[in-house]
Amino acid sequence: MSSLVPKTALPGRSRSMHDEMAAGLGYFSIALGLAELAMPQAIRRAAGIETPDALVRGYGVREIATGVAILTTHDATPWIWARVAGDALDIATVAMAPPGRHGAEGKKTLALGALLAVTAIDLFCASCLNSEKGGRKTARADYRDRSGFPQGQRAARGAARDFETPRDIRGPEALRPQATEGARHPAAPSGEWVVSNSGVR
C-alpha cells in the first residue's frame, strides 16, 4: 500500500529528523531556562532591557518545564507549539520593555532579531511534526469487504455455538438467567425456569 503521509523517518528508526530537531529545541529550552534562572541580570543586559529579575526567572522556569516536557513525552508536538507561544510572549516582553543603558537600543534590536529567528525555527519544527502525523485526511476509510469469514457472514453467525464455555468462566448457574431475556427465576411470581448444561431453556 503506498503511503499518503510523507515518510520522514530516519533509516531504520522510528524517529524522524524533526523529532531530533524537537529534542534539540528541548535541550536549548532547558539551557536557556537555567541561564535565565541563574543569571537574570546578564540576560537583561544582553537583551538591552530593564525588567524585574523575578520576571526573567519566571520565564526561565517556563523554558525548563517546556524543555523537560519535550524530552520526556512520546509526542513533542504540543510542547513545540507551547514554545511558539512562549516565543510570542518573549517578543512582546522585549518589545515593550524600557531600554537599559549604554547602547541598549542596538542590543534590543539584536535580541528581537534572535527571538524572531528562534520563533521561525520553532514554527518550522511544529509544522513539520504536524504534517508528519498526516491527520485524518490520510485515513483509508473502507474495509467493509473484509469480513474475515470465508464462508460468509450468515454462515459465521453462531458457527462456534459448539464451543462450551469452561466452568470457571461461566457465570454462576443461579445468576446466568438474570441477563437472559425471557428466562424466569423460580422465585419470580410466574413462569418456568430450567437450567441445563447447555444453558437456560
Added chain:
Amino acid sequence: MKALVWHGTADIRCDSVPDPRIEEDRDAIIKVTSCAICGSDLHLFDHFMPGMKNGDVMGHETMGEVVEVGPGAKHKLKVGERVVIPFTIICGECEQCRRGNFSVCERTNRNKALGDAAFGHTTAGLFGYTHLTGGYQGGQAEYLRVPFADATHIKVPDGIPDDKLLFLSDIFPTGWQGAVQCDIQPTDTVAVWGCGPVGQMAIRSAVLLGAKQVVAIDRLPERLSMAEGAGAVTINFEEESTVERLNELTGGKGPEKCIDAVGLEAHATATIDSMYDRAKQAMMLETDRPHVLREMIYVCRPAGTLSVPGVYGGLLDKIPFGALMNKGLTLRTGQTHVNRWTDDLLRRVLEGQIDPSFVITHRVPLEKGPEMYKTFRDKQDGCIKVMLLPNGASA
C-alpha cells in the same frame, strides 16, 4: 541478526544484535518467518508501561521454524517444525498452568520479585515486554529464543500461509477470550469498545459464538468499516453519544455484555473525565486513562458482564464502583491464556470458519518496522495491523 530495539520513549530502531543462543535446558531457537506489531507494543513505544530498558528487543507476536532445540525440549519439539509462539511464556507444570490459567504461570517470570512488588503476585513471563514480566527478548527479530519451549509453542501445519496462523500468538485468542469471558447467550447484545486488532477479533468471536447483536464503538472510519464487514452495528463516538445509541439499540436496557478492547490509552474526545485523566496523567498522578471502563460500567445492563482484554498497567482513578456493585455486574479480566484456546481456534481456521488475515493492512520488511510503529500509533494510512517479514520471507 537484525531486530527492532527499544531505545527510549518513541524511539525504536532496527539494530544488529547478537544472535540468541540456547541458555537453558528447555530452550529452543526459532527462525522467525513473520511477526507483527501489537497494540500493546504501542504502550511500550510511548513508554506508558514501566520497566523498559534501553536495548530491549520488541515483539510478542511471532511464528517461525524451529532451528535448535535444548535437551529438555526435545521430547516435544524437533528442528524444522513450524510453530506459532504464544506471547505468554508458560512452564506447563505449575498450579496455574495445570488449571489452564497460563497467563499467570507462577514460574516463567524471571523477575518474580518485580512482578510481586508491582502486582502483589507475579504473572507469567512475556516476550518483548517490560522487565516486570521477565524482560525476555522479543520476536520482532530474525531469530527468537523461546524459554520453556517444550510448553511455549503452538504447532501448526505446513501449507497454510503465515497470515492465517500468526495471530494465534496473541490477538485472535485475546479477542476470543474477551468474548468467551462474556459467556455469550443467543439473546445477548455484545458491545465492543475499540476496533483495533483485538477489538476486530472480539467482534468476530462474538459473531461466531452466536450473539444476537454485536455493536462496535470507535472513532476511526476505517476501523468501523472493518467492524461493519463482520456484520457489527457501528457507533462513531465522535458523531453520536455511545450511551444513548447503545440504549436505543437495546430497548433502553443497555447491552448485556461489554468488552473493553481499548485499555489504558483511551482517546475519548472532549469528555470531562478524559480531560481529567489527561491532566492527571501529565502530572504523573494517574498511569492509565480508564474512560472506557467508566462508560461500560455506566451503560451495561444490570446483572451484565464486563470483559476486559484491553491492557491496563497501573493506577486508575474515579472508577464508578458504586454502579458496578449496585448493578451486580460481573467483571472478568486478564492477559490471555493463549494455549487454552489455540487448539480449538486452529481447528476453526482450518475449517474455514474464520480467516484472521483479514486484519492485516500493512506488510513490510522488518527494517521498515520502526517507522511503522509511528504509522500504527498515529493511525496513518488506514493502518490497523502491521505484519513484519524478517529473513526476506514472504508470507
